[in-house]
Amino acid sequence: MRLTGFQSGLDINQMVSDLMKAQRMPMNKLTQQKQLLEWKRDDYRETNRLLNDFRNLSFDMTLQKTYSQKTVTSTNDKVTATASSSASNVSYTLSDVQIAKVATNSSTSSAMKDSTTKLDVTTSLWEQRDKFGSFQTKTVTDAAVANTESTFTLGGKVDGSSLDTITVRMADGTTLVDYEVITSSVSDIVGNQVYLNEETGEFTFASAFTEDVTVEPINIAAFDFEFKITTYNQAGEAVPQTFSFNGDQSMDDIVKEINNSNLGLTAFYDEFKGGLVVAKREAGSFNPSATGKEIEFEGDFLTGVMNLDQTAETGGTPATVTINGVVTERNSNTFTINGVTFTLKEDMLGQSAVINVANDTDQTFDAVKNYITKYNELIEKINAKTGEPIYRDYKPLSDEEKESLSEKQIEQWEEKARSGLLRNDSILTSGLGKMRSALYESVSGLTGQYDQLAQLGITTSSNYRDKGKLIIDEDKLKAAIANDPNSVMQMFTSNGENGTGLGIARKLRNAAESTIKGIEARAGNAARTAQQFTIGRELLNVDQRISAFERRMQTVEDRYWRQFTAMEKAIGQSNQQSTQLMSQFFSG
Known part of the structure; x- marks a missing residue:
């Protein structure tokens, strides 16, 4: 901000501002032209x-x-149908319907150790392993302790109550030494004892070995386990999926993983029977093998712990229906014939349904x-x-x-x-x-x-x-x-x-x-871009003119300030001379 007008007593700032307003009149027209172009561009767009x-x-x-949509009517609400635009205007008579059944399998017996034991489906399986009649086990065959070492680990939690002793084979390959397993504290080791940390699965001996030794196979409750389920899609293609879990997860976690998979299954834990129930969401028979099942199981957790037997599967049968006098079989309750998709909802023995397909004029x-x-x-x-x-x-x-x-x-x-x-x-x-x-x-x-x-x-x-x-x-x-x-x-x-x-x-x-x-x-x-359309090029031209005008206005404003500054300076010099003359008159 400039401080001026002390010599002349004039408001120089206001005078320059007023002069610049007059100078900027063409600029206002340019900004108005730019605004109109932008409005016009926006209206066009x-x-x-x-x-x-x-x-x-x-x-x-x-x-x-758009013009060939179809309307479909049925005389029996146990059968419904829809038609694509390519379907012909025809009638179908369906009778003696037996709908396809959903494949279902469930535990052949309770997974619990007795009828009074109940599983908490929200608590980790490892914490409840004693409730199972037969908790999943695994055999460790590759455990070893190197020379100068005193520990080895199985990785993951280990149930010490199911493990009384372990056997170590010495380096000569024939000498076997039994060690009693304790779980209290490493400081409690005496004689031929080995301490097991149940949380980490680490075994600690009283002292380091002086030779390489191996541990005989150990059979323990499995903290980590996996299983595989295979189903079949409408094309008869196998859809396998392997699931991996650990003991920290609950039965709810397992059921949720199965339900969220691509297998098309609904699973739940039956607390009353103490077992797992698995069913396909889609009714019908899709396994191309004549003796095959719709749901196949692999893995000790399903077959050994939860007692699922795929030969005990029920349902998974195709639909049978008579269409216009011809008996036919369909893998699913939903099937398509010549652009008409039928849905069988209930058994309809001794009854019939007439399906009419016509143009949807509405x-x-x-x-x-x-x-x-x-x-x-x-x-x-x-x-x-x-x-x-x-x-x-x-x-x-x-x-x-x-x-x-x-x-x-x-x-x-x-x-x-x-x-x-x-x-x-x-x-x-x-x-x-x-x-x-x-x-x-x-x-x-x-x-x-x-x-x-x-x-x-x-x-x-x-x-x-x-x-x-x-x-x-x-x-x-x-x-x-x-x-x-x-x-x-x-x-x-x-x-x-x-x-x-x-x-x-x-x-x-x-x-x-x-x-x-x-x-x-x-x-x-x-x-x-602005260069690629007419109004855009006009806007660029206006912007260039505005920029050039702004530079010119800055030059004009600077000139005004130089002129007023020179005037102030001249007035100041005149006032100074007058003061000197007056002082000489009065002093003389």
């Missing part, structure tokens, strides 16, 4: 978003599935109606933009001007300032013209009853203020769809091959595409 949505909808209207009607509605909404918004009034007295506000206005006033002002930026825009009006032509023209070369929208009850509004909106006679449209649905479809989807013209949806899509490209060339999109 918003219109392009609407056109892009309509283009995507037009693509959907060129697809056969869905076709809804699709056409929605398409026309979206077209009307699109042209209404574009017409509103191209018809906006221009308020020439309302220019974009500068930052200084906004300071004196409320937010509401700024909003109202800017609404008028940006009005009419796309008024009578050539790209938009041309696009509207192309779309109107696509709607009015007939589709040549069609063999059905209809080739014009008017024949379907879709006509242009007679009210000129609607500016080309379409009106739907719903009764007439429904009747046309019911009478010749294929002709209605062709009128929208025809691809212009084999002597036919383009369908209405394809022509509208092309018109929207052409307009989108024109707008992108002028206003760009998120993927384009």
